[in-house]
Amino acid sequence: MPHTLLVNPTITSRQSARFPLALLNLSVTLDRFGGSTIVDGNIDRDIVDATLRAIVENNVDAVGISVMGGPQMAPSIAVSKAVREHFPRLPIIWGGYFPTLYTDTALSAPYVDYAVRGQGEETMPDLIAALARPGRDVSRIAGMSWKDADGNVVHNPNRKFHLDDPGIVLPYDKLGDPRRYLARTFLGRRTAAHQAAIGCRFRCTFCGVAAMFGGTTQLPAAARLDRDLSYLKHTLGADSIQYFDHNFFDREEDMIPLLDVMAKHELPWWCYARSDALLNMSESTWKRVRKSKLRMAYIGAESPSGAMLKEIRKGTRPDQTLEVAELCRRHGVIPELSFMVAPPENTVEETEHTFEFIRELKRINPASEIIVYIYTPLRESSKHEKDRGKRASTPLLDMHGEPVVFPSSPEEWTEKRWVDYACHADAPWLTDDLRRHIQDFVTVLRCRFPTVQDMRSPPWAKRGLSALAAWRYQRRRYDKPWELNLANRLVKLRLPQVAGI
Missing domain, CATH: 3.40.50.2300 (Response regulator)
Incomplete structure (x- = not known):
């Protein structure tokens, strides 16, 4: 054997x-x-x-x-x-x-x-x-x-993707003591990671999930989710769940049995979601969501530009991002909204437009969490075979106007510039000035609105940083926030885009 x-x-x-x-x-x-x-x-x-x-x-x-x-x-x-x-x-x-x-x-x-x-x-x-x-x-x-x-x-040919129920709880004992993986987060003192469904039926052109699963998603049976949550809660002692489903809220009718199971266990949770899916849910389903104790939903807003959202096949609109921020406020859910700045075309203009859009979101729902990434699209050959060559794409050029050449070996992917590219932290077409400007905006934003996910920094320190950053945020004076950088060396605020929850 x-x-x-x-x-x-x-x-x-x-x-x-x-x-x-x-x-x-x-x-x-x-x-x-x-x-x-x-x-x-x-x-x-x-x-x-x-x-x-x-x-x-x-x-x-x-x-x-x-x-x-x-x-x-x-x-x-x-x-x-x-x-x-x-x-x-x-x-x-x-x-x-x-x-x-x-x-x-x-x-x-x-x-x-x-x-x-x-x-x-x-x-x-x-x-x-x-x-x-x-x-x-x-x-x-x-x-x-x-x-x-x-x-x-x-x-060899691709294999069709599906979700199988093994009929048993996953073999957590292979990890030694599974309780070592329970983390103290803003959700609870013993947060467990879990994945109920896998895949995503949407085909965003920049997304590794779409490239890997090709627009397919599979949801678990309610009995399987009940079995898994029972083990995590009653055997391991988990008091909250971080769901790693690529897109937790799929079709509403399919979600209702799962939400009923989650409402029974009452484990506060975090998940990935889409603005259109949340906006289309009925009041009865939102009642189930509230009973199940959803605390935060990570929503890929991506861009305030309708044209860009269409180009990347996101399938949502900027107005839905604004609406979902208000909807989440009414239902007591924190929207964690991610944006991709500095696209290869209209780089500076799109970035400034995004900054202003973020300010509007914070006005609508001050509790909104904002995560800013650099837009780093997949190369054409890395997309799922069904999506390659679907539309003419402009070649990616670096800051000198030369074509971007992706690494051809695993060793090249360990270079800092490509690690940053894979982590959406930098791109070859960014100038030093724009890179600094983005970093400065993020510094002012996260100091003005410290994340609720930060369990290490004392409340008084976060309040002090927020007050210190208030005038810069109000007057849009983002550049060279030397005093905030200095204060951050002492406080070291958590970065959700790096550390997660």
Whole structure:
């Protein structure tokens, strides 16, 4: 019976670690045909040593590594290289967002043998089974890419995506003590991460979820959600939930049974949502939402420009963003609204327009939380195959007017400029002046309106920073907020776009 080691390379601090849900779900399917062990680099800080020890202790037949772009690239490479050096014949499989969006780039590395694209719950067991057979024929396994004997990359057909109910609670015991993952947040003292539905039926052109799932979404049965929440609440002692569903509120009629389950458990929660979905819900459904104790909804507002929202296929309008801010205020829900500034075209104008729109939102609902990102679109080849070439797109140019050349190796993706690009923190077309201007606006905004998610800074410090930033915000004097930067060295306000809740 084959045994697979699943690795979640380090991406955050131990205090911010959440359940590696993708690997837990994958482990369920692998255990039906063999065994699996999970190493989580967010808990085991020496991820390379932990991985090598786990290989020896468990007589591992293959190593699967979950890889996202950004800060997880460097530890993913380090783990892969160490495995290849110490166990040169052990198959190394990359899965997750990075090998799905940048398959050829992942397989260009000598330490990556196979890449699982999209959902891995069926692909991975098929691959592990094939590797255990003589000849290791993987040519008929859907949803993966591999290298032939000559080193050429071969892409097998995609695999249809679906949500399977394993009939059991996820194997949290594979993580050691699961209670280590319960975090103190503004939701509660023991917040657990959970994912009920997966995928999103919308096809925003900038979004990695759309690129990975191709406009598909699957919701769980109410019985499964009830089973999962019962375990988290009564066995682990969770008192609140952070839902990682890519788009929690889908069609209203499908959500009602799930909301009834959540209302029964009364665990305060946070989720991703869309403005149009919230605006279209009936009063009876909002009653269920209130009873279930929704505290905050992360809403991708993206832009105050209707033209840009249409260009990126968001499917919402700027007026809906304003309306949902007021709607959330009436229902006691905090809207956490994210914006993408500095697009490649009309960069300065769109950025200033967004700043003014944010001010209007804060006027309508002062409790609105605002997150500002740099717009960093996916390259055409990284989009889902159904969406490639759908419309003529203007080539991305850097600040010197030269075409943007994306990295061709995993190592290049570890460079700071590309880590920042993957994290929506910088883009090649930004000038130093505009980059500084954006940073200064965000500094003034977050000091004037400190986030409720900050559980570390004392209330008196947040009130002091808010008062200190008030005149700058009122007079739109964002540039060079030296006094706020100085104060931030002492207070160190939480950054939700970096740390989450």
